[in-house]
Amino acid sequence: MFKRLIALLLLAGPLLLSGQTPKDMLIKPADSLQRGDTTGQRDLIGIFLDVTKIRIHHPRSEQGRRVYFTALPLSTSVPGGGNALITSTQAGFYLGDRKQTYLSTVTFSPSFNFRGQFNFPFRANIWSADNKWDYQGDMRFSIYPQYTWGLGGDHPEDRKILVRYSYYRLYGSVLKRITPYLLFGPGYDLDYNIHIRPDNDTVDIGKFVGYKYGTVNHSNSFSHGFTLNLLLDTRYNLFNPVPGMYFNAVYRINPRYLGSNTTWFSLYLDWRKYIAFSNKGQNMLGIWSYYWTTLGSDAPYFTLPAIGTEPYQRSGRGIYPLRYVGKSLFYVETEYRRDITRDGLFGFVVFANMNTVSEPTSHEYAYLHPAAGAGLRIKFNKHSGSNLGIDYGVSRHYNAVYFSLGETF
Numbered sequence: 001m002f003k004r005l006i007a008l009l010l011l012a013g014p015l016l017l018s019g020q021t022p023k024d025m026l027i028k029p030a031d032s033l034q035r036g037d038t039t040g041q042r043d044l045i046g047i048f049l050d051v052t053k054i055r056i057h058h059p060r061s062e063q064g065r066r067v068y069f070t071a072l073p074l075s076t077s078v079p080g081g082g083n084a085l086i087t088s089t090q091a092g093f094y095l096g097d098r099k100q101t102y103l104s105t106v107t108f109s110p111s112f113n114f115r116g117q118f119n120f121p122f123r124a125n126i127w128s129a130d131n132k133w134d135y136q137g138d139m140r141f142s143i144y145p146q147y148t149w150g151l152g153g154d155h156p157e158d159r160k161i162l163v164r165y166s167y168y169r170l171y172g173s174v175l176k177r178i179t180p181y182l183l184f185g186p187g188y189d190l191d192y193n194i195h196i197r198p199d200n201d202t203v204d205i206g207k208f209v210g211y212k213y214g215t216v217n218h219s220n221s222f223s224h225g226f227t228l229n230l231l232l233d234t235r236y237n238l239f240n241p242v243p244g245m246y247f248n249a250v251y252r253i254n255p256r257y258l259g260s261n262t263t264w265f266s267l268y269l270d271w272r273k274y275i276a277f278s279n280k281g282q283n284m285l286g287i288w289s290y291y292w293t294t295l296g297s298d299a300p301y302f303t304l305p306a307i308g309t310e311p312y313q314r315s316g317r318g319i320y321p322l323r324y325v326g327k328s329l330f331y332v333e334t335e336y337r338r339d340i341t342r343d344g345l346f347g348f349v350v351f352a353n354m355n356t357v358s359e360p361t362s363h364e365y366a367y368l369h370p371a372a373g374a375g376l377r378i379k380f381n382k383h384s385g386s387n388l389g390i391d392y393g394v395s396r397h398y399n400a401v402y403f404s405l406g407e408t409f
Contacts, residue, residue: 150208152357198217292310391404
C-alpha cells in the first residue's frame with residue numbers, strides 16, 4: 001500500500017507543481033502557433049510534389065476548416081511473432097479559430113498478415129470551437145495471439161503460453177471545459193474478449209497464470225461500465241506535441257448488474273510534460289508517466305493493467321506487449337527529440353522506459369523492467385507536424401522495430 005501511495009505522489013507531484021507556476025508550465029495556443037511556423041521547412045509530401053511536378057490547386061482557405069491528411073503503408077512486427085502490413089491514416093483539422101482551438105485528430109491504422117492476424121483500430125479526438133468540448137472515441141476489433149506469463153514481474157522468459165482470442169473495444173467520452181485548460185465529463189467503456197483459448201488445449205489458462213477471472217478455456221470475457229474523466233491539456237498539436245503538459249484521470253466503474261462478468265473498478269492516471277530547449281526547430285525532452293490500478297477488485301485477466309495495453313497502447317517500446325501483468329502498474333518514459341537538418345526534414349529520438357507491476361500475493365512492486373532505444377524521424381506533413389517514425393527498442397529478452405505516423409506520446 002505504501003508503494004502505491006509513492007507512485008500516486010510521483011504522478012501528482014508534477015501536476016501540483018504546474019498549479020504553482022502556471023505561466024511557466026502552460027503554453028497558450030497562440031504561442032504554440034509561433035513555434036510551429038513552417039517557413040523554410042520541408043516534408044515528404046512537398047518533395048514528392050516537386051519530383052513529380054504535380055501542382056495542386058488549393059481552394060480559398062476557410063478559417064478553421066482545412067484538413068491535414070496523411071496515409072502511408074508500413075510493415076512492422078506484431079504480437080505473437082511475424083510481421084504485418086499496416087496502413088496508417090491520419091487526419092487533422094480545426095473546428096474553430098486556430099488561435100483558440102486545438103487540432104482535432106482522427107486515426108485509422110488497420111493491420112493484417114497471412115497468418116490470420118488482424119487489427120482494426122479507429123481513434124478520434126475532436127475539439128469543438130474554442131475548446132469548449134472534447135469528444136474522444138476509441139473503437140477497435142482485433143484477432144491476435146498473445147503470449148502471457150501470468151501475474152507479477154518475476155517469471156522466466158521461457159515460462160509462457162500463447163493465448164488466442166478476438167477482442168472488441170468501444171470507448172467514448174464527452175468532456176466539458178471548466179477552465180481554459182481543464183475539462184471534465186462522463187464516458188462509457190466496453191471490453192469484450194471472445195473465445196479465449198490456449199494454443200495448446202491441454203493447458204488450463206487459469207491455473208497457468210494463477211488467476212481465475214476471465215481465464216476459463218473457450219470462454220468469453222465481457223466488461224462494460226461508465227467512466228469519470230478529468231483532463232488538463234495544454235498541448236496544441238496532438239500529432240507532434242509542442243511544449244506543454246497533459247494530465248488525464250479516468251475512474252472506471254463496471255457493475256455486474258449491468259452485464260459485466262464481475263464487478264470491478266479501475267483508476268488510470270496519465271501525466272506527460274514537454275520541455276523545449278530552443279524556440280527554433282525540434283529540440284525538446286518529453287516525459288511520460290502513468291499509474292494504472294484495479295483498486296483491489298477482480299477485473300478479468302485480459303483487462304488487468306499490463307505493459308503495452310494502456311488506452312493508447314504505445315507504452316513499453318522494447319518490451320513484449322502483455323509481458324508484465326498485475327493488479328497495478330507504474331510506468332515512466334523519457335524521450336529526447338532533436339532535428340538533424342535545419343529544414344526539419346530529418347530528426348532523431350533517444351528514449352528509455354521502465355515499468356513495474358504489483359506482485360500477486362505481496363502486492364509489492366518488487367521488480368523493475370527497463371528498456372531503451374532510438375529512432376529516426378522524417379517529416380511527413382509540415383503543416384500538421386506529423387512525422388514518420390522508425391524506432392528500435394530493446395530490453396533484456398526482447399527487441400522490435402516500430403513504425404508510426406506521429407509521436408509515441
